[in-house]
Structures are given as structure tokens and as C-alpha cells.
Amino acid sequence: MTASIDFGVLFGASGRHLAGWRFPGGNAGAELDVDEAIRLAQRYEGAGFSALFVADVVSIWGEHLDSLSRTTRASYFEPITLLSTLAAVTERIGLVATATTSYNEPFTIARKFASLDHISQGRAGWNVVTSVVPLEAANFGRDAHYGHAERYARATEFVDAVQGLWDTVADDAFPRDKESGIYLDRAGRRALNYRGEHLATAGPLNISRPPQGHPVIFQAGASDTGRAFAARYGEVIFAGPRSLEEARTYRAALDEALRAEGRTHDDVRVWPGLTPIIGSTHEEAARLRDQLNDLLHDDVLRRVIQDNVGDVDFSDFDLDAPLPELPESNRSKSRAASILSLAREEGLTLRQLGVRWAGGGVVGTPEEIADHIQEWVQAGVADGFNLAFPYLPDSADVFIDTVLPELERRGIWRPHYGATLRDTLGLPRPDLTIAQLQEASAS
Numbered sequence: 001m002t003a004s005i006d007f008g009v010l011f012g013a014s015g016r017h018l019a020g021w022r023f024p025g026g027n028a029g030a031e032l033d034v035d036e037a038i039r040l041a042q043r044y045e046g047a048g049f050s051a052l053f054v055a056d057v058v059s060i061w062g063e064h065l066d067s068l069s070r071t072t073r074a075s076y077f078e079p080i081t082l083l084s085t086l087a088a089v090t091e092r093i094g095l096v097a098t099a100t101t102s103y104n105e106p107f108t109i110a111r112k113f114a115s116l117d118h119i120s121q122g123r124a125g126w127n128v129v130t131s132v133v134p135l136e137a138a139n140f141g142r143d144a145h146y147g148h149a150e151r152y153a154r155a156t157e158f159v160d161a162v163q164g165l166w167d168t169v170a171d172d173a174f175p176r177d178k179e180s181g182i183y184l185d186r187a188g189r190r191a192l193n194y195r196g197e198h199l200a201t202a203g204p205l206n207i208s209r210p211p212q213g214h215p216v217i218f219q220a221g222a223s224d225t226g227r228a229f230a231a232r233y234g235e236v237i238f239a240g241p242r243s244l245e246e247a248r249t250y251r252a253a254l255d256e257a258l259r260a261e262g263r264t265h266d267d268v269r270v271w272p273g274l275t276p277i278i279g280s281t282h283e284e285a286a287r288l289r290d291q292l293n294d295l296l297h298d299d300v301l302r303r304v305i306q307d308n309v310g311d312v313d314f315s316d317f318d319l320d321a322p323l324p325e326l327p328e329s330n331r332s333k334s335r336a337a338s339i340l341s342l343a344r345e346e347g348l349t350l351r352q353l354g355v356r357w358a359g360g361g362v363v364g365t366p367e368e369i370a371d372h373i374q375e376w377v378q379a380g381v382a383d384g385f386n387l388a389f390p391y392l393p394d395s396a397d398v399f400i401d402t403v404l405p406e407l408e409r410r411g412i413w414r415p416h417y418g419a420t421l422r423d424t425l426g427l428p429r430p431d432l433t434i435a436q437l438q439e440a441s442a443s
């Protein structure tokens, strides 16, 4: 049997398109509807998607309430809490939660993801982010967010510490032997005593080793610093190239960064994002895209760009003029660069840019969407895709019912769940026996 690509799906009950909730049949009010979340998770698992991915920001998404009051981003579940619920009503699908290294402590994160991995019997993944929304800082006692370099330096220590904590307990540390009365073999657990420049934690962890050894690390760094970080730790990498050419450039740069870390192309899975807008004809799909985009309010168009490129107030910017020159911001460097180059290359007005960013996607028939997927897979730039359905539940249903069978017919994709998320993705498990732990402690 040929290898299959994987599909992750951005999990949010209202869809990726910022006006998707307003669309006829769109899931307005569903973002906190746990029954709908369960229904969707089970639908995605039934379809054979490899993982659910829950994004997160530890504040409201923006300061501009005129814009925020027009999207479902005003209210959302904390990811690990949501995924713990979904773990209990699914059996195979991976559960990937976003957690920031800027506003957490390694011990809390190591413990929570170990718990999620146990609750789900080996299906947890951690999307490691460093935070990009300035409001997050104030929720954690800081006047301003860490600078880009500093937050990645902290993130490096953070992931070392979390993985170190998962390695404070051997796989066979718990004999739970009624006869001898030994529950935990003391030789199977040791302290970590991690002390870095930015953080410190002693350990050991107060839970047995995660079923996967380490929950799977997801990452999306794309700037030079971010890509180096992704190459060091990432096992699945979310990428956001706008074209096949950009995807090729990105993959080549990532492979080089992987080599610098002593890793190879095959050590990571790269999943570009994909928002499919599907119609029974190309024209119908384009009409659907236009209908969705017509529902985007001017405030949303202005802010979706402002919130990604800078710390400058866009209130007085003319939506129908090109984007003015902007100072460098402390947000996502790669995302800002991508938006700015799109604007300049195609000479877009702020309105056109906002529409592209808030509502962009691949538009076409099921065959055309399958062609796009096939082209990227065959070019060697995608091991899977991170799907973000524009509105729910209908656009997910259309993809599942029309594109998946086409991909299966072409031999590109098939349902292929393993016992754990690592197995599903073909990633090795880091084993750690008591003997290995003792050897490591001695050296």
C-alpha cells in the first residue's frame, strides 16, 4: 500500500472565514456549544483526519472591539480543556492543543500534556507558540510582550525543560506490584534540576511517562529564528506559503535548517494550510467565495491586516488605497512579511488585502482541489495539509464527501489510524527504560 498524506483540521466550530458564522447555514453561536464540538470531532474522526488542532491566544484577539464584535474570535474554549472532553468521545484522532511558551511555566505544560496524552491513550500533540498578540502580556503581569529574539530564546529553554520533565520518569517506572507493595520503582524517576537564563524547574514530573514518550511537537516558526526553532524541535510543521514556488523555497530553507540541527527531511512532516472553497463548478465555487467575502465588514478588513502587520492604528487608513509604508512590528515577522509582499507584488488595496487574508482559500471543484493537493504532494512540499474549513458544518461535509473519495481514488490519501498519534504520523517514539534513565543520570 502506498503511503498516505495526513490531514489535520483547525478545530473551531464556526469556521476559518471571519464571516463564515454569518453565512446561511453557518454555525453561529457554536464556538462554545460542546455538543456541536463533539459532533464535529466525531465527524472528522469518521472521515479519517489524522488530528484536530486547536489554536489559542491567551487574551482577546485584538484591542479593537468594533472589529472583534463582528467575529467569533470574541469567545473560545481553552484548548486542553476542550480536547480533554473530546478525548473521551473519540478513539483514534490526534488532539493538538496550542500553548504558549511566553505565558506559561514548563512544569504546568509538561504535566497538562502528559495528562492529555494519558486521557487520550497517546493522542496528544503540543503546538508550541511564542505568542503574537500584544494584549497577552498584560494578562500575565508584563507591560509589553517579549521581543522576537527573546521570546524564541525563552521558548528554546522552555521546550528543553518540558521534554526534560517528560524524561524524568521511565516507561517502566511503575511496577504497581501488589505482592511486593512497590507502586513506583524509585530508580525509574529522577529530578531534572533545569536552570536556564529564562526559567528553572526541578522536577520530577508527578505523573507517569506519557504513552507516546513525548506528545508530538507541532510548530509554525517561519522567520529565520522561528524556522531554526521549528527545525530543532518540530515534528509536524505548519507552513503558510502562498504559492507552490514559496512552498518550495520554504521547504528548501527548512531542510537546510534541519541539517544544521543534525536532522533530515524525513524527520518532520510539513503541513501547509488549506482552506478549500468548493463548488460543483469552478464558477459556483468562485460565487461562494464572493458571497462569503461580501459579508466581511470594513472594520474587520481593516483590523485583520492591522492585527497581523503592526502596532500602528489603521483607523484613518483608506480601505481603497494601497497600504502605506509601516514600521517593523513585534508580531509574527514571517506573517507580516508575507502580507506586505502580497500587497506590494499584486498592488492590492487595503480592502483587497483584507479580503484575501480574512477569506482566502483554494477555490474550485472537488477535482480541482484534489489537483492542488496532488500537485503540492508530488512537488515534495507537503506531507499533509492543515485544513481550515471556511464555514461549518457544510464546507467540511462537502470536502469529506467529495474531495476525500477523489484523493483515495488517486492513491494520495486513505484513512490510516495507528494506535497513537505518533503511529498515525509515522513518527518514532522516544523510549526511556529505567536502565537508560540510570545510564543518562550517571553520565
Ligand SMILES: Cc1cc2nc3c(=O)[nH]c(=O)nc-3n(C[C@H](O)[C@H](O)[C@H](O)COP(=O)(O)O)c2cc1C
Pocket: 054, 055, 056, 057, 098, 128, 129, 130, 131, 132, 133, 220, 221, 222, 223, 224, 225, 226, 227, 238, 239, 240, 273, 331, 332, 333, 334, 335, 386
Ligand atoms: C497554521 C498556523 C497556526 C498557528 N496558530 C497559532 C496560535 O494558535 N497561536 C499563536 O499565538 N500563534 C499561532 N501561529 C503563529 C505561529 O506561532 C508563529 O508566530 C508564526 O508562524 C510566525 O512565526 P515567526 O515568529 O517565525 O514569524 C500559527 C501559525 C500557523 C501557520
